[in-house]
Amino acid sequence: MARADRLLRLLDLMRRLRPPVTAARLAEELGLSERSIYRDIAALRAAGARIEGEAGYGYTLTEDPALPPQMFDRLEVEAVALGLAEIRAWGDAELAEAAERAMAKIVATLPERVQRQAMHHVLHAYRYFQRPEAPPWMGLLREAAWAEEAVRLAYVDRGGAATERVVYPLGLVFSEDRHQLLAWCCLREGFRRFNLHQIETAAREGLSFRPRRVSLLNEYLGQMGGEERGEPG
Structure with missing residues (x-):
């Protein structure tokens, strides 16, 4: 695995796993040695990533605008689009609008190829019964x-x-x-x-x-x- 890809996968894991996450857990997930994890964390810190913690305790990633954006694969894009569509169907006007904004923000950060997948996703949900209108409260x-x-x-x-x-x-x-x-x-x-x-x-x-x-x-x-x-x- 190329080092750049490995660092991106390490960032993604630290975003998803419950902090503080130990080097042993990260090493197990990535199939690397703990020594490699320590070196990669040092490299990420040197590149500007805000990672708190230390060996023996665990690490917590603090999001920062300087970090590379999260990457979605096609199935993850489908899951996000399907979930937000359900929110638009069930939520009140404010929540539905928030779902629209969230989808637009997500799509805007994706590479062109993945943007096309998001705009033409294949998963849809239909309900063949009358859904109640969102209550005013x-x-x-x-x-x-x-x-x-x-x-x-x-x-x-x-x-x-x-x-x-x-x-x-x-x-x-x-x-x-x-x-x-x-x-x-x-x-x-x-x-x-x-x-x-x-x-x-x-x-x-x-x-x-x-x-x-x-x-x-x-x-x-x-x-x-x-x-x-x-x-x-």
Whole structure:
């Protein structure tokens, strides 16, 4: 393998693997010796790459505009195009526009040959059922989740009962036929899934639950995984 290709593959691995990544792991992935990895990391640093860490601990790549751009192969381009098309179909207007911008930015960085593959990708997804229109509260809930800020909902359950409750928004789920909010419900003092189309009004409360979102979400997803495996709740 040419040294330039090897250095690009090393950069790609350091972007993808969970940091800090050890020289032993990099050597195993690339089929090289650890000594070669140390030399290549030194060469990348000399070329301007910002790589933190040291031997025996592991390395973390800090992205820098001076680094060579990531290269996509044809299948990776297909995967990106297919995923962004699904986002445009399921998301609200703001999210759909973001997907368009993301695809344009990705295509602009690709070599001409790969640009053509991106513009004429062969993978497409069609759904032969009526997809629900993106609910009006999606953007507000998305921003509140990122800000870790409580939201007050006026909600109508499937039985038609109307309630008002304060929730901690943890994430949004796109299932086959609906959009759902994963949240901690302060009224029920437990995790709940709310169908966005059953929300009548939503307003941010200005009440922060930072920094609990990630731990709450992990706990919720763990419970959901247990339910799917048939484990007792």
